[in-house]
Amino acid sequence: MEKIDRRAEIILKAVVEEYVRVAEPVGSRTIAKRIPLNISSATIRNVMSDLEEMGYLYQPHTSAGRIPTSEGFRYYVDRLMEVKELGAEEKEAIAGTIESAEGDALGVLKEASRLLSDMIRQACIVIAPGPDRMILKHISFVRLSKEKMLVILVGKSGLIQNRVFAYDEEISQAELDRISNYLNAEIVEGKTIQEIRAHIVRELKRDRARYDRLMKRALDFSERVVSQSAENVIVEGQTKVFEQPEFVENLERLKQVMRSFEEKSVLLKLLDSTLLSEGVQISIGAENALEEFKDMSLVAAGYRRSDSTLGTIGVIGPVRMDYGVVIPFVEYTAQVLSRIFEEK
Amino acid sequence: MEKIDRRAEIILKAVVEEYVRVAEPVGSRTIAKRIPLNISSATIRNVMSDLEEMGYLYQPHTSAGRIPTSEGFRYYVDRLMEVKELGAEEKEAIAGTIESAEGDALGVLKEASRLLSDMIRQACIVIAPGPDRMILKHISFVRLSKEKMLVILVGKSGLIQNRVFAYDEEISQAELDRISNYLNAEIVEGKTIQEIRAHIVRELKRDRARYDRLMKRALDFSERVVSQSAENVIVEGQTKVFEQPEFVENLERLKQVMRSFEEKSVLLKLLDSTLLSEGVQISIGAENALEEFKDMSLVAAGYRRSDSTLGTIGVIGPVRMDYGVVIPFVEYTAQVLSRIFEEK
DNA sequence: TATTAGCACTCTCAAGTCAAGAGTGCTAAT
DNA sequence: ATTAGCACTCTTGACTTGAGAGTGCTAATA
Numbered sequence: 001m002e003k004i005d006r007r008a009e010i011i012l013k014a015v016v017e018e019y020v021r022v023a024e025p026v027g028s029r030t031i032a033k034r035i036p037l038n039i040s041s042a043t044i045r046n047v048m049s050d051l052e053e054m055g056y057l058y059q060p061h062t063s064a065g066r067i068p069t070s071e072g073f074r075y076y077v078d079r080l081m082e083v084k085e086l087g088a089e090e091k092e093a094i095a096g097t098i099e100s101a102e103g104d105a106l107g108v109l110k111e112a113s114r115l116l117s118d119m120i121r122q123a124c125i126v127i128a129p130g131p132d133r134m135i136l137k138h139i140s141f142v143r144l145s146k147e148k149m150l151v152i153l154v155g156k157s158g159l160i161q162n163r164v165f166a167y168d169e170e171i172s173q174a175e176l177d178r179i180s181n182y183l184n185a186e187i188v189e190g191k192t193i194q195e196i197r198a199h200i201v202r203e204l205k206r207d208r209a210r211y212d213r214l215m216k217r218a219l220d221f222s223e224r225v226v227s228q229s230a231e232n233v234i235v236e237g238q239t240k241v242f243e244q245p246e247f248v249e250n251l252e253r254l255k256q257v258m259r260s261f262e263e264k265s266v267l268l269k270l271l272d273s274t275l276l277s278e279g280v281q282i283s284i285g286a287e288n289a290l291e292e293f294k295d296m297s298l299v300a301a302g303y304r305r306s307d308s309t310l311g312t313i314g315v316i317g318p319v320r321m322d323y324g325v326v327i328p329f330v331e332y333t334a335q336v337l338s339r340i341f342e343e344k
Numbered sequence: 345m346e347k348i349d350r351r352a353e354i355i356l357k358a359v360v361e362e363y364v365r366v367a368e369p370v371g372s373r374t375i376a377k378r379i380p381l382n383i384s385s386a387t388i389r390n391v392m393s394d395l396e397e398m399g400y401l402y403q404p405h406t407s408a409g410r411i412p413t414s415e416g417f418r419y420y421v422d423r424l425m426e427v428k429e430l431g432a433e434e435k436e437a438i439a440g441t442i443e444s445a446e447g448d449a450l451g452v453l454k455e456a457s458r459l460l461s462d463m464i465r466q467a468c469i470v471i472a473p474g475p476d477r478m479i480l481k482h483i484s485f486v487r488l489s490k491e492k493m494l495v496i497l498v499g500k501s502g503l504i505q506n507r508v509f510a511y512d513e514e515i516s517q518a519e520l521d522r523i524s525n526y527l528n529a530e531i532v533e534g535k536t537i538q539e540i541r542a543h544i545v546r547e548l549k550r551d552r553a554r555y556d557r558l559m560k561r562a563l564d565f566s567e568r569v570v571s572q573s574a575e576n577v578i579v580e581g582q583t584k585v586f587e588q589p590e591f592v593e594n595l596e597r598l599k600q601v602m603r604s605f606e607e608k609s610v611l612l613k614l615l616d617s618t619l620l621s622e623g624v625q626i627s628i629g630a631e632n633a634l635e636e637f638k639d640m641s642l643v644a645a646g647y648r649r650s651d652s653t654l655g656t657i658g659v660i661g662p663v664r665m666d667y668g669v670v671i672p673f674v675e676y677t678a679q680v681l682s683r684i685f686e687e688k
Numbered sequence: 689t690a691t692t693a694g695c696a697c698t699c700t701c702a703a704g705t706c707a708a709g710a711g712t713g714c715t716a717a718t
Numbered sequence: 719a720t721t722a723g724c725a726c727t728c729t730t731g732a733c734t735t736g737a738g739a740g741t742g743c744t745a746a747t748a
Contacts, residue, residue: 027740040692045741063698063740104494104508138486138517142498150448150502154486158494162504164448173482177528181521189517239606242599251595255586258602262583371711384721389712407711407727 002054004075010035011047012056013080016068020322023245025065070285073297073319077282081324086332094119094329095336105129105159108340110234113313116333117237120326122317125267127275128232129310129341131161135192139183141176149176156190157341232311233264246295246318253295260292274300274312280331285319295319299326301334305341313337346398348419354379355391356400357424360412364666367589369409414629417641417663421626425668430676438463438673439680449473449503452684454578457657460677461581464670466661469611471619472576473654473685475505479536483527485520493520500534501685576655577608590639590662597639604636618644618656624675629663639663643670645678649685657681 004012014035018026028041028048048066051057056072059065068076086094094115101111109126117124134155142150144164149171152162183196191199238261241247247254260266270290274281280301286294299321300314313334315326348356358379362370372385372392392410395401400416403409412420430438438459445455453470461468478499486494488508493515497505527540535543582605585591591598604610614634618625624645630638643665644658657678659670 025740029740041740042692042694042742043690046691049742059741061699062742064700065740102508104506107508137488138484140482140484140496140498142482144481144502148502150498150504152484152496152498152504154484154494154496158488158492158508160494160496160504160506162448164446164451164502173528177525181525184517184521237606239599239603242595242602248595251586251592255583258586259583262581369711373711385711386713386721386723387719390720393713403712405728406713408729409711 004051004054004056007037007039008047008051009080010037011044012051012068012072013076015048015051015057015066016072016076016080019068020320023320025060025067027065030065070287070319073284073323074287077284077323083327084324086328090329091332094333098333098336099340105155105157105341106234109311109313109337110236112333112337113234113236116313116315116329117240120315120322120329121237121240121243122315122321122326123235123237123240123261124313124315125236125271126234126313127268127271127311128234129155129157129159130229130232131155132193133308133310134159134161135190135305136196137189139180141180143171143173143176146170153193230265230268233267235261235264235267241317244318244320246320256292257296266290266292270298270316271300271312271314274298274302274314275309277302280327280334281314282323282327297321297323299323299330301330303334303337303341305338310338310341348395348398348400351381351383352391352395353424354381355388356395356412356416357420359392359395359401359410360416360420360424363412364664367664369404369411371409374409414631414663417628417667418631421628421667427671428668430672434673435676438677442677442680443684449499449501449685450578452501453655453657453681454580456677456681457578457580460657460659460673461584464659464666464673465581465584465587466659466665466670467579467581467584467605468657468659469580469615470578470657471612471615471655472578473499473501473503474573474576475499476537477652477654478503478505479534479649480540481533483524485524487515487517487520490514497537574609574612577611579605579608579611585661588662588664590664600636601640610634610636614642615644615656615658618642618646618658619653621646624671624678625658626667626671641665641667643667643674645674647678647681647685649682654685 011031014031015026018030018034028044031044031048032039032041048057051072052059052066055069056075057066058069060067097115098108098112101108106128109128113124113126131153134153136153137156137158138152138154140152140154142152144150147166147168148164149166150162150164152160154160238258241254241257247257270288270293273289280299282297282299284297288294288296288298293316295318296316297319298314298316300312302309302312304310313330315321315330317326355375358375359370362374362378372388375388375392376383376385392401395416396403396410400413400419401410402413404411441459442452442456445452450472453472457468457470475497478497480497481500481502482496482498484496484498486496488494491510491512492508493510494506494508499505582602585598585601591601614632614637617633624643626641626643628641632638632640632642637660639662640660641663642658642660644656646653646656648654657674659665659674661670
């Protein structure tokens with residue numbers, strides 16, 4: 001990213017902010033009025049022309065104003081943006097609403113994303129903690145039919161994951177109950193699936209486990225469940241994209257976006273990288289790996305318990321987004337979620 | 345609904361079918377060519393003018409062709425429509441896909457609605473069985489914190505419902521486990537919540553139940569859970585509305601529809617009446633009680649086990665819908681679902 | 689040398705005009 | 719009762735036009 005001189009920065013900043021506000025190409029005269037430097041529109045035109053050459057701005061056509069490119073937004077976000085601090089009332093509103101959400105962890109996450117979506121008027125997505133990261137509280141086995149059984153995992157935070165799986169041997173509910181009880185009493189509490197697996201392996205090695213076949217099964221199962229699944233993706237406020245002129249003007253685009261929201265596995269891919277990183281992640285336009293989102297931006301942050309990331313909450317919207325406002329909101333919401341999951 | 349003579353019926357039928365096909369006002373000449381009667385376009389114009397007066401057709405403006413009104417569609421559905429029989433391959437495809445769906449009952453329902461949505465290219469909604477109608481297989485209590493506990497109900501069909509609820513007395517997980525075991529062993533299997541409630545009440549009266557406080561709680565709880573909740577609504581193929589010209593041409597409308605899909609409680613209200621009725625329910629345009637859907641149609645059918653309705657599967661689309669095709673698809677899908685839930 | 693005033697030029701957008709096409713309603717003939 | 723024929727209406731798309739916004743360039747200025 002090419003460095004630009006101070007005056008150009010001020011102008012770029014003004015262009016970005018004005019464009020975010022009005023969603024239309026902004027001209028040199030507008031900028032001249034907007035910035036405190038006493039500079040004529042002609043000079044600004046020259047600077048803007050330079051910025052265009054450097055790839056930070058572009059003109060939709062000659063004799064229109066200019067629009068920041070993704071690179072322009074990136075420069076803005078990295079070096080020019082002033083992040084707005086959240087006010088005490090705002091913080092209170094967020095924390096209060098989320099903390100008083102009723103229901104299980106999923107309910108809390110839904111409430112959080114709805115709130116976030118409403119406050120910043122963009123679509124919001126959340127990845128709920130997957131079974132692999134869950135610290136377990138309880139496990140139940142239920143026999144559904146001769147070949148099928150159901151496993152229900154209850155996480156520390158009240159999050160429930162369940163999977164049906166086939167078992168090739170007749171087994172009674174009574175026996176399953178005994179196994180559930182044994183596991184719950186001796187193993188489950190406070191461990192993750194991986195730890196339980198390790199434990200079972202140790203037990204099996206000592207050759208004293210009465211239910212070794214089942215345990216082996218449970219092992220297989222836990223391996224199969226490890227990956228994130230699209231069921232853990234929550235989307236709220238998807239219709240907020242209808243408020244954005246950039247989508248409304250392009251119906252094909254709108255349709256594509258809505259389809260992505262429907263096909264949640266796509267979103268999972270999009271947020272994948274965020275799961276690994278610290279802090280607020282921002283990807284702008286083409287920085288997104290996925291074709292479908294190449295003209296959208298994502299602002300996301302992970303929420304965590306102690307040192308392991310549980311999931312991600314993020315905002316998806318057009319590249320023209322008020323990052324200075326969105327970022328602190330996302331950041332704080334993720335913090336609140338972390339706090340809640342820490343306590344639970 | 346006013347009766348019309350045979351010739352007018354043939355013309356109305358032709359107008360409806362042509363309009364369904366092309367989504368544009370249809371003119372007298374088109375009809376003249378389309379129907380086997382040897383009638384001139386002028387005569388047809390006269391008949392159409394009559395039909396308009398009776399409220400079955402209307403003109404968007406003078407000198408355009410005509411469009412069937414909701415009443416026109418209603419007349420068509422009630423008296424003129426030929427319902428297309430499903431072919432063996434189609435039936436096979438539906439039954440096969442749904443039966444081989446993996447996962448729990450929710451997975452089956454999702455698969456079914458996705459399939460239906462894809463086949464008839466309309467949005468599809470399903471109401472999953474609520475906890476009140478569930479025949480239980482298993483029940484678990486999990487202590488989440490001092491004040492909160494989680495109840496997990498597993499239905500016969502593998503459907504899971506869970507609720508967090510507050511309990512104002514410290515209680516250990518071990519004790520909860522004992523209670524779960526007791527309930528599972530003696531009561532739960534094959535009963536509905538109502539029946540269990542009755543059983544508990546009897547036990548309590550006999551004054552022998554050790555866990556009477558908890559049981560009272562469970563009673564309260566089961567009362568609270570009885571109503572259908574928006575969480576049981578599945579929507580698949582919502583973006584199918586983007587294929588319909590009537591919505592694409594009216595963005596405001598499109599937005600409203602998408603919002604209804606998001607706000608699932610609205611859909612619950614819409615389908616409410618269907619839960620009570622037998623067979624395929626069709627409501628056209630303004631027949632829908634809800635303002636939001638006054639220019640859409642709903643074709644829905646309940647699925648059931650023995651004599652109690654479990655839920656509903658339905659298709660939502662523009663009034664201009666090929667009812668003759670949609671109806672048998674919805675009907676058969678509901679049948680397959682009933683069969684699956686019967687077996688399970 | 690950097691800035692700026694001034695101006696010609698470009699492009700979009702909305703409004704207006706026009707002709708073609710589709711379809712009707714009416715009348716008069718069959 | 720039906721229909722041929724025709725005038726009339728309304729939409730639609732193409733085209734034109736003028737206003738407005740904004741630029742790039744040039745020449746003057748500090």
